[in-house]
Amino acid sequence: MKSLILGLVLLGAAAQAAPLTEVEQVLTQAVAAREPAGRQLLETLVNINSGTRNHAGVKAVGDQLAPAFEALGFSVAWVDGRAFKRAGHLVARFGTRGPKLLLIGHLDTVFAADSKFQRYQVIDERYVKGPGITDMKGGNVVMLLALQALHDAGLLDQLQVQVVLxxxxxxxxxxxxxxxxxxxxxxxxxxxxxxxxDGDGDPATAVVARRSSANWRLEVTGQPAHSSQIFREDIGFGAVYEMARVLAGFREALKGEQLLTFNPGVVVAGTDVQLSDDNRGSAFGKTNVIARKAIVEGDLRALTPEQQARAWSVMQRVADASLAHTTSRFTYADRYPAMAPTAGNTSLLAMYSQASEDLGYGPVRAVDPRRAGAADISFVAGDVAQALDGLGLMGTGGHTDNEVADMHTLTSQARRAALLMYRLSSVADGR
Known part of the structure; x- marks a missing residue:
């Protein structure tokens, strides 16, 4: 089925699209009719603190959204998160025929329960400020508005949909x-x-590729001695020079890899050092003592699994070539996989862009992968025939206390998503 869908999407994207049909006009009008209630829901959601560690708040956001999906005929379930030390996930399912669409959002924000940034604040007729308003409570509302419009236009039953928040x-x-x-x-x-x-916050872009997010750790040991004896044949170079060699070696060996980044974010070095799980470090040393230990922790972002594997191999080789009387232990842990760019993703973007143009909103291009971080869609991109992200409410200042949404994009983003989903059902059905 997935290969069939890919072929049909490629065919549909290549065709010259006609102006909006009567059904499509009804669909876009249905979005506008639902928009005032969508704004009210967004304000309610933003005013609920749902920092990831505030489990009750995350669940409360899910509880607000669940009835809205149930009203459309979705079966809704809460996946309890105690087994993985989080609040949990909201999963909603609908339909038994048509293409199988997975719609992805999230309920949590970066703002802790004791954050000073807590409330929905209207700036003017266009802009609204609030914690998580673009990342991504606004995106959840865009998704819901699109589904509500499909339902109101009598088109939702042409799709099979799973929503995972x-x-x-x-x-x-x-x-x-x-x-x-x-x-x-x-x-x-x-x-x-x-x-x-929300991708990079620009309605003229969408995401066909996201880089991975992985962590790495470098633990270096050297032979302590009086500083005046450093570089002696029987003493060696100490932990700090070895650490500097490895980090410089990473940069030199991998500088030609396009879109690969690797950042040493935390460094502690000295005679005695500690680095806790929450990235708080301490070090004791003296200027006249050769450093005995150094610890570096960082992240790595790659465009494809192959690029990431290649980077790990190179970094391991660099670390293993230790200076005299030092050792470097390099370890890493994969976190978010890459959402690699594919022909299927590109063809889906072409359909989305055509829908945008037909609605009068202009074309949509692929965002530079360096401007879009890792996200939930990365965990499924390798399993589906096509994936597209960055379809949510647009704005600026995500992850800061100046997070502002452009509310003019609420209706336009929902219309584009609704039209894309309808056309996917039409292409798959041969209409």
């Missing part, structure tokens, strides 16, 4: 495989995945 996108649960299993299971079921994150 995770409760830990901003701070992933542990163990990772357990935390992501409901999402990955939906990805194995789906033909097409649509993510309602």
């Amino acid at each position: 995770t409760g830990d996108e901003e701070d992933r649960g542990d163990p990772l495989l357990l935390a992501t299993e409901p999402l990955r299971q939906a990805g194995r079921w789906a033909d097409i995945a649509l993510g309602f994150e």
